[in-house]
Amino acid sequence: MRILLTGGAGFLGSHLCDRLLDEGHEVIVMDNLLTGRGENLAHLFGRDGFAFVEHDVTHYIYVKGPLDYVLHFASPASPDDFSRYPIRILKVGAHGTHNALGVARAKKAKFFLASTSEIYGDPQEHPQRESYWGNVNTLGTRGVYDEAKRFAEAMTMAYHRERGIDTRIVRIFNTYGPRMRKNDGRAIPNFINRALSGEPLEVYGTGRQTRSICYVSDLIEGIYRLMHADYHEPVNIGDPSSETTMLDLAKTIVELTESKSEIALRPNAQIGDDPHKRRPDIALAKKLLGWEPQVTPEQGLRQTIEWFREH
Numbered sequence: 440m441r442i443l444l445t446g447g448a449g450f451l452g453s454h455l456c457d458r459l460l461d462e463g464h465e466v467i468v469m470d471n472l473l474t475g476r477g478e479n480l481a482h483l484f485g486r487d488g489f490a491f492v493e494h495d496v497t498h499y500i501y502v503k504g505p506l507d508y509v510l511h512f513a514s515p516a517s518p519d520d521f522s523r524y525p526i527r528i529l530k531v532g533a534h535g536t537h538n539a540l541g542v543a544r545a546k547k548a549k550f551f552l553a554s555t556s557e558i559y560g561d562p563q564e565h566p567q568r569e570s571y572w573g574n575v576n577t578l579g580t581r582g583v584y585d586e587a588k589r590f591a592e593a594m595t596m597a598y599h600r601e602r603g604i605d606t607r608i609v610r611i612f613n614t615y616g617p618r619m620r621k622n623d624g625r626a627i628p629n630f631i632n633r634a635l636s637g638e639p640l641e642v643y644g645t646g647r648q649t650r651s652i653c654y655v656s657d658l659i660e661g662i663y664r665l666m667h668a669d670y671h672e673p674v675n676i677g678d679p680s681s682e683t684t685m686l687d688l689a690k691t692i693v694e695l696t697e698s699k700s701e702i703a704l705r706p707n708a709q710i711g712d713d714p715h716k717r718r719p720d721i722a723l724a725k726k727l728l729g730w731e732p733q734v735t736p737e738q739g740l741r742q743t744i745e746w747f748r749e750h
C-alpha cells in the first residue's frame with residue numbers, strides 16, 4: 440500500500456512507520472515537527488519507500504499520486520503540551536482531521552484515526568469499555584485535547600456514514616517506550632530521566648491515581664491488526680493487567696534504575712482534571728483482532744530505561 444502517515448516524526452508515528460516499511464508498504468510521513476523530531480526518522484532517510492514532508496496538516500494537505508491509506512496520528516499528546524499548545528491541539532484535532540479525511544476521500548483511501556483513552560475523561564466506569572461515553576470537563580486544561588479527539592472521532596464517523604469512507608478508530612491507552620522525548624512531560628519519561636540523573640521523582644497529587652501502561656511494540660501490533668480488520672467503531676488498545684498507581688510506578692522505576700532518587704509529592708493544580716483511574720477493557724480487541732499485550736511492564740520499562748541511558 441501507499442500510505443500517508445501524519446505525525447510520523449513523533450514517538451508512536453515513528454515506530455508505526457518502521458513497522459509499515461518492514462511490511463513492504465510505501466510511507467509518506469507528514470509532520471510539522473511541533474513535538475516530533477527528525478532524529479526519530481533519521482535511520483529511514485534514503486530507505487526505499489520512505490518519504491518525509493514537513494507540513495502542518497491544519498493547512499490543506501496535498502499529496503501527489505495515489506494513496507491506499509491515510510493514518511492520522513498528528514497531535515501533541517503530553518499533558519504538558521495541553522497548556523503549551525492548547526489552540527494548536529484543537530486545530531489539529533479539528534482542521535487536521537478534516538483535511539486528513541478530505542485527502543482520504545479524494546484518493547479513495549482508507550482512513551485510520553489515532554484517538555485516546557482521554558476521551559473517557561475522569562471515568563465513572565472502571566475499566567473503560569468502548570461503549571462508555573466519558574466524563575470530560577470541556578473547560579479544564581485537559582479539555583482542549585479531550586474535546587479535540589472527541590470531535591475527531593465524531594468527524595471520522597460522519598465521513599464514514601455520510602461519505603462512505605472506510606474508517607478505523609483506535610483508542611490508545613498510555614503507551615511508552617524508546618523515542619519519547621526526555622522533556623515530554625509524561626510520567627514515564629519524567630520518572631526515568633529523574634531517576635537516572637539522581638533528581639527527585641515528582642508524583643503529582645496524592646499519587647494514588649492509576650494508569651495502565653502499554654509497551655510500544657504491543658500497541659503497534661494492535662494498530663497494524665486493526666488497520667486490516669473490517670470494523671468501524673472505536674477499539675481500545677492498552678494493557679489492563681498493568682494498572683498501577685503513580686506512586687508505585689515511581690517506586691518501580693527507582694528500583695529498576697537502581698537510583699538513589701527520592702520520591703516527592705507535588706500538588707497538581709495546573710494539571711486540572713487528572714483522571715483518578717484508567718484501565719482499558721480490551722475484550723473487543725481480543726475478539727476482533729486476536730490481540731493482547733505480550734510485554735510485561737518490567738520488560739518494557741527495562742528496555743525504555745536502557746534507551747534513555749544510551750540517549
Ligand code: NAD
Pocket residue numbers: 445446447448449450451452469470471472473474475476494495496497511512513514515516517531535553554555556610611612613614615
Ligand atoms: P508525539 O507528540 O510524539 O507525536 C505527535 C506528532 O504529531 C509529532 O511528531 C508532532 O510534530 C506532530 N504534529 C502535531 N501537530 C501537527 C500538525 N498540525 N501538523 C503535522 N504534524 C503535527 O505524540 P505520540 O505519543 O506519538 O502520539 C501520537 C498520536 O497518538 C497522537 O494523535 C496522540 O493523541 C495519540 N495517542 C498517544 C498516546 C500515548 O500514550 N503515546 C495515547 C493516546 C493517544
Ligand code: UDP
Pocket residue numbers: 517518519613624625626627629630641642643644648650685707710713714
Ligand atoms: N504524573 C506525575 N509526575 C510526572 C508526570 C505525570 O505524577 O512527572 C502523573 C499525572 O498527574 C497523571 C499520571 O502521572 O496522574 C500519568 O500522566 P501522563 O502525563 O503520563 O499521562 P496522562 O494519562 O495523564 O495523559
